[in-house]
Amino acid sequence: xxxxxxxxxxxxxxxxxxxxxxxxxxxxxxxxxxxxxxxxxxxxxxxxxxxxxxxxxxxxxxxxxxxxxxxxxxxxxxxxxxxxx
Numbered sequence: 001x002x003x004x005x006x007x008x009x010x011x012x013x014x015x016x017x018x019x020x021x022x023x024x025x026x027x028x029x030x031x032x033x034x035x036x037x038x039x040x041x042x043x044x045x046x047x048x049x050x051x052x053x054x055x056x057x058x059x060x061x062x063x064x065x066x067x068x069x070x071x072x073x074x075x076x077x078x079x080x081x082x083x084x085x
Contacts, residue, residue, distance in 0.1 A: 002055075003053065003055050007052075007053070008053065011047075011048050011051040011052065011053050012044075012048065014047070014051055015043075015044050015047035015048055015051065016044065018047075019040070019043075024040075029043060030043075036069070037061050037063035037067075037069035038069040038071075040061055040069070041059050041060070041061040041069040041070060041071040042059075042071040044059050044061065044071070045058075045059040045071035045072075045073075046071075057072060057073060058070065058071070058072050059071045059072075
């Protein structure tokens with residue numbers, strides 16, 4: 001199954017734009033929680049699915065060089081640490 005890049009770009013922009021320049025701890029679903037990279041990756045993953053991209057099966061969010069938060073449908077959030085050369 002394929003996807004139009006314009007649709008994917010619109011969905012990603014929409015999912016991220018609603019978080020831009022906001023106090024994440026003051027808005028749902030982050031209210032009262034620590035908005036970690038893992039939580040953000042899961043939120044973006046779910047928003048992309050909600051926006052009509054069921055083909056998306058993984059979101060990786062880089063927190064720092066070699067440190068990536070991953071959200072997938074088949075597992076809980078995990079943090080991957082990769083050595084930086």
